[in-house]
Structure formats: structure tokens, C-alpha cells
Amino acid sequence: MARVRRRPRKKNMRIPRLILAIVVILLFLGSLLTILGRFMTATNDNLEEAYKKAADLAGCTWEELVVYDMVRFGNKLDDVDPYQSAVDFLNMYYQIGEYTQVDGEGFWKMVSSGTLGASEDICGWLHLSANSDIQSILEAASEYTRPQYLVRFYPKELDDLMLEKKFNEEQIRWADRLMNAGTLEQLFEHVNDLPYYIQSEVGGYFAWPTPELHTVTSKFSAARKHLILGITRAHNGVDISGADAMGSPVVAIDDGVVLSVNLNGGERGVNIRVQHNMGEDVWVSRYQHLASVEVEVGQVVAKGTVIGTVGNSGISTGPHLHLELTYNGVLVDPLPMIK
Ligand SMILES: [Zn+2]
Incomplete structure (x- = not known):
């Protein structure tokens, strides 16, 4: 040399x-x-x-x-x-x-x-x-x-790469949502298991819970200042709202059984829990601040079944859905998993 x-x-x-x-x-x-x-x-x-x-x-x-x-x-x-x-x-x-x-x-x-x-x-x-x-x-x-x-x-910027790779509109929207969720790290702890526990027919995601509302007004976070209570604390779910939110349908994010219907849920307001069993894993989705309930405890629901309507019950600053999701009892950010 x-x-x-x-x-x-x-x-x-x-x-x-x-x-x-x-x-x-x-x-x-x-x-x-x-x-x-x-x-x-x-x-x-x-x-x-x-x-x-x-x-x-x-x-x-x-x-x-x-x-x-x-x-x-x-x-x-x-x-x-x-x-x-x-x-x-x-x-x-x-x-x-x-x-x-x-x-x-x-x-x-x-x-x-x-x-x-x-x-x-x-x-x-x-x-x-x-x-x-x-x-x-x-x-x-x-x-x-x-x-x-x-x-x-x-x-490259992710946006440019998505254009180069010809991502469709839905994929770009989905990527935006994931980027904005701000909690990828937490999602990542479970990501190896995703193929096993999300078994829906269309692409491996839970359904978006409000077919007519698509604005995320508050994200899942470890700590946030509560607008009414005036204290800083975790926001355990995702808030979704939009124009004419009051009375808009809320659907089950996956096949499951209605675990509880609470018409007097304190700060949660009217709320429903649905349990989704996937193999050994148990997912529970919880829908809060509802105006009305369309299901009863023990009822089997399909993915996309209307279970209630968006309201302003409990402690809430306006009509919106607060969706919570637990995986084997642990709260997780629903946003990256609903589509
Ligand atoms: Zn909320």
C-alpha cells in the first residue's frame, strides 16, 4: 500500500x-x-x-x-x-x-x-x-x-421521503399522527407484540372511535395541567372532538364485550369500558364524557358498532370523547394504535 x-x-x-x-x-x-x-x-x-x-x-x-x-x-x-x-x-x-x-x-x-x-x-x-x-x-x-x-x-426529512416513496394520503396522515403523538417510546415497549395482539382485518389497527370527529384536542401525556382542576397531572388518554361533536357516534375500536356501563362516573362522566381479548392479552378501551349509551353490560360488540354518543358529562370543558386504552392493565397511548 x-x-x-x-x-x-x-x-x-x-x-x-x-x-x-x-x-x-x-x-x-x-x-x-x-x-x-x-x-x-x-x-x-x-x-x-x-x-x-x-x-x-x-x-x-x-x-x-x-x-x-x-x-x-x-x-x-x-x-x-x-x-x-x-x-x-x-x-x-x-x-x-x-x-x-x-x-x-x-x-x-x-x-x-x-x-x-x-x-x-x-x-x-x-x-x-x-x-x-x-x-x-x-x-x-x-x-x-x-x-x-x-x-x-x-x-432527508420524513415528509420528503414519504413523497419519494409515494406514500398515499392515508399513510401520510397516519405518519403525522404518530409523529405528533409524542409517546413513541412508550409504544415501543410493546411494539414487538403488536402483530399478535392487533388482529383486525384492515391493516392491524384498532378503529378510530369517532367516525365523524377527527380533531385530537389533547394527547396522552405523563403530566399536563388540568384546565378545570388547575393541577398538573397525567392525561391518561386521548381527547377527540370536532365540529358538531355533541351527539356524534362513538364506536367500539375492536370486537369485544362490554365490561361496564357507568352512568354516574364522577369526573369521567358517562363512560363505557369494552374488553378485547386477544390470545393471552387483554385490552380494555374506555370511552368517557358520553351523552348517551347504546349498549349494556355483557353485550358482544363488533369493531365499529355504535356504543354511545359524544357528550360533555363529568368534568369536561366541552363535548369530546376521552378514550383510554389499557394493555394487560397498563395504560398506553391509544393514538398510535387507532386508525
Ligand atoms: Zn381527556
């Missing part, structure tokens, strides 16, 4: 102004390692860690990376390789300069530049262009006559 060894730079050598940054073999090795990340395999045991590491390498946020996969694969992350997904977030910018001589005067001239987005284009460029040019670097008469490279990787 003596030919590629760096020699001390001569003081009288002209440094070309045209090419601001010069990156040669070391950078290519770095780039190739990044690309080769796609061949690394994540273990499901530590999927969350793998997502964070892969996102870190690609320069995107891990939330973007997880949402990208959840929407693409319908929540089924058990066979997904985060490193492979992270490659989709990479943009590559390159400049190539060549040493040119005119009238005995040598200088650097930029001969090509461009931006590559699709991972197959990046791999192709590295394989064809970089491979052959590394050869010419090795064969160059001196380090000063080698082709010069500037290569930079920078991440």
Missing part, C-alpha cells in the same frame, strides 16, 4: 480554490461503511436501541425512522432491519475534481457534481464511480494528480 501513503505537503504547492474540500480514500471507506450498515442485522431483543443507533448513523431522528417503518409495514416491526430503513433517509452530495494542465500550469477543475437520493443510486455510484476512481487514485502519478472528491451524506 506504499503508493497510497500520504507524503508531507510541499509548501509551494498551489491549493486549488475551486474545490473547497478534498476527501479521498478515507472518506470513501467511511461512506461505504455507512452504506454497508444496511447489511447489519438488528436483534429484536433490542429493537428500540437498534432504531436509535441506526437513526444516529443516518442523521435522522429515531422517531422519524420508527414512524417510517410503522407506516410502511403496518406496525409489524418484528422482521424489520432499522439499519436498512435508515439508508432510505440518506442523501448523498458529491463533487469530483480532476487535475488539469494548461500551458504547463496545473490546476484542479470540478468535472462533475450531483445529489443522489435513492439508496440504490448511492450504492450504484459508490460501486461504479468510486470503485473505478479509487483505481485511478491508486494509479495516479502523484497524490497531487489524483482525482479529488467531496462526498457528503445528509438526511
